[in-house]
Amino acid sequence: MEMEWCVSMPKVELHAHLNGSIRVSTLLELAKAEKGDIDFSEVEHVIVKYERSLIEVFKMFDLIHNLTTDHNTVTRITKEVVEDFASENVVYLELRTTPKRNDSIGMSKRSYVEAVLKGLRSVSSVDVAFIPHNEDSKSLFSSLPTITNDKCNGVARKRIYVRLLLSIDRRETTEAALETVKLALEMRHLGVVGIDLSGNPKVGEWTTYLPALEFAKEQGLHVTLHCGEVPNPEEVHNMLDFHPQRIGHACFFEDEHQRRLKSSKIPVEICLTSNVRTLSVPSIDVHHFVDLYNAKHPLVLCTDDSGVFSTCLSKEYKIAADSFGLGRREMFELSRNGVEHIFADSGVKEDLRNFFNSVAKNMEV
């Protein structure tokens, strides 16, 4: 499959971690500027490394956070991440990030998220819609001029919907997790649509986060969970019992859980490169995408951490097409189906459905 075609196709991204999606050039620039005790040559070695074990990836995140966790940098990377996704014709982005508290620099979970929102507001090279209320009167895509020959690329200015998910880190306590959920509820009018559970899958206990996740669900927030990233059948069982709106990864699923997943119809966020690089699947050709796709299970291709894994969503589509022998029509339908699993309201969904329909006519699918 031609990369160009994968880029030109409209796409939705539902599983992208803000700090993991940092531009490599920005990360290198920040590392270089760091006057402290960081040895740049060592950092560079880690940053440009190809394969990373699970442990290395989480070490890498600690390093990234050292460089990025101040208000201005959070604002900067948010802006860049949105621009990067928009530039490859992602038309809806659900960006997730873990609100962080750092008293020494006057950062609270709230001020962290405010810095993210400032980043969204500061994007100027593309049209961003992230405040739900504003969109009631004017949808982002319905006002488009008729799309002509050049598919998505024909549109002079890129347009993108952005929604936020607040992540609970598995290292957090029940109280800290609850604080994140409360913050998400208070920021719903600013485009926060749900909660994610992520972080090192070898750390923490399901029962620690459950009260916060149940509270989120009761209050009508959407929930997605990193599920089965490492072998932990008991946790997978509990997570399926919880019935989240979506799950991420689903790599280590025993047969019984795979059956339950299929009958539950819970959509799965598939991150091919991430899974291969962290050795969560032995190789791409045995990836569980195939089994789920053949079973017509709801799926959506995502990047996870485009900066850390040197990927982008178009590349993930190309990898899927090349590895699993899917053609343009299948790729387009896969992308279009993603719209059905977004957490934003029905108005946005409808606008995106119409947009995909109009583009389909102009793309060779």
Ligand SMILES: CC(C)=CCNc1ncnc2c1ncn2[C@@H]1O[C@H](COP(=O)(O)O)[C@@H](O)[C@H]1O
């Ligand atoms: C097996 C493996 C390491 C796969 C990578 N997949 C992931 N699994 C779990 N949590 C993640 C993963 N990638 C990113 N995160 C979470 O997202 C954070 C980075 O983005 P942010 O600071 O929330 O803006 C990481 O610190 C981690 O808590």
Ligand SMILES: [Zn+2]
């Ligand atoms: Zn993830």
